[in-house]
Amino acid sequence: MTDPILLSETRGHVLVLTINRPERMNALSPDLSDALIAAFVDAGADPAIRAIVLTAVGDRAFCAGADLKARAQQDAEGKPFQPLLSRVQRYLFEVVYETVKPTIAAVNGPAVAGGMELALACDIRVAADHARFGLPEAKRGKGAHFANVMLPRMIPSGIAYEMLYLGEYIGAEDARRWGLVNRVVGRGEVLNEALRMAEAICRNAPVSLRRMKETAIRSNGLPVPAALRLNEGLSPYSSEDRVEGIRAYIEKREPVWRGK
Known part of the structure; x- marks a missing residue:
């Protein structure tokens, strides 16, 4: 029996969701996206849940974005790409962004492309000191649709455009300096810090x-x-x-x- 691609654990009033695809750098497959959407929708409707922490297995990556190997296979098979806002299911980043409970991304490693967008969709970001953030979509002929909208609203527009246009990565300390990350902690401490913040949030009304x-x-x-x-x-x-x-x-x- 294979391990689930998304692990779920409730700690008091905090729901911890852990992406579990370390062999693919925790990349977003269609099944994982569907599981995340369902988990966030359910948590938003659950009165016992007061905060959500999103993280991933290991320390090699928080999320490497879309699973490009899976997409390449679909392209080879002639399957058309479905625009993100034209699919049957809801748009993952929109679901996370609109969840009515406070959300914290515990960024345990590099957050790239859709992985960075997933972190952007959360309210608060805590990053490990070795984490990097980048949007290489312009190098792949892709779009970074959610980041196009959100990043210039969150950090100085010139920095946002530089990240979008160049597709280069920034480190955790630079991300904190620009306000993209709330806190930077040592490797292996990111989940503990995110949980400490979530538990403090849950003590409020x-x-x-x-x-x-x-x-x-x-x-x-x-x-x-x-x-x-x-x-x-x-x-x-x-x-x-x-x-x-x-x-x-x-x-x-x-x-x-x-x-x-």
């Missing part, structure tokens, strides 16, 4: 976290007056968690969140 995530996503690109009038999901201001949070602060104890 679930209703507040969801409102913050949904408002941030939905307001992206809107004029400020329109963004301020968004009312996404359950309001923390009228929630039981808000009452509990204030009471716990006054009583000098840890709050007991109910998520409503």
Whole structure:
């Protein structure tokens, strides 16, 4: 029996998803993409899950992007390429980006092409010090569609265009300097740091976290007056968690969140 391509483990209120294709540098096969989509959709609907950590097996790669050997075989067989937004299933990076729970990419090694886009789709990125980030799509005749949209919104546009146009890689410290990565830690420590952050997130009110995530996503690109009038999901201001949070602060104890 072969090992699953995506490992799933729940630690308290944190869901840890681990890509398990080390023999292919954790590249994104169609089956792996489908498994990731299903896992993120399910986690978004599960009230027991308050944060998601995404990582990969080993330290050779977080994700090498699309499985080009599989794509080359499909090209040889004459199978047409289906545009990412024209497929039956949802677009993987869009699913991760729109997940209503906080997401952390624990980048345990190089994140390349679609692997970098997968990390970009998460809210927070923690990288091992040997990780590298790159978008070589221009060298492969591909498109980097998600990165084209997201990268210039996340880092200075000149740096984003340089990465896109040249297809060259940057190291973890440069990624942190440009704001692409939140934290850089030693090899083998990336998952521990991501879990520490996720557990700290889970100590906060679930209703507040969801409102913050949904408002941030939905307001992206809107004029400020329109963004301020968004009312996404359950309001923390009228929630039981808000009452509990204030009471716990006054009583000098840890709050007991109910998520409503």
